[in-house]
Amino acid sequence: DAKTTQPPSMDCAEGRAANLPCNHSTISGNEYVYWYRQIHSQGPQYIIHGLKNNETNEMASLIITEDRKSSTLILPHATLRDTAVYYCIALPAGGTSYGKLTFGQGTILTVHP
């Protein structure tokens, strides 16, 4: 699986957009970009994923660059409950690692009032 790089921490004001970057310059053509988050003392939570097109759901938007070497997760109106560790991972659609999630260090997002 391609390595991903994320800033260790970010701050965001409540009500503002939180833009979380992720670098995945070695991503291969069959790997999707997935985002999960983990709020303190809770299990991880799936957010969104994409291959090459931008994606949006009720939680967030995912913007993937045309060369697919980086992406940005956007929480349009961050709330205090969005404070969590956010993980960006590149996962293949098949193969031996299929379905076996591993998280790196992620980005600690702190939303403040």
Add this chain to the structure above:
Amino acid sequence: GAGVSQSPSNKVTEKGKDVELRCDPISGHTALYWYRQSLGQGLEFLIYFQGNSAPDKSGLPSDRFSAERTGGSVSTLTIQRTQQEDSAVYLCASSSATGVNEQYFGPGTRLTVT
């Protein structure tokens, strides 16, 4: 709808005792996963069930760990002769057959071995 549930939420046991952890996946999800997460550590894959196929046990750390899934739904993770290094949060997740990277996690069971 109902999410993944796990029980118990907390378990304290003495070294050497056996423990059973239970997971109820989302209804209709054919894939079920067990992970563990130690304090400040990342996610460690343990075992993966997909439908009626033989489970992928490649992540089980020792033969003291086993898991079963009855009737394609509820799963039980059993740890025999627990050791202090088994202390961790044990997480269960489920997914559809075609969305195995889109996993929905339960709240976890915090296991403490004294």
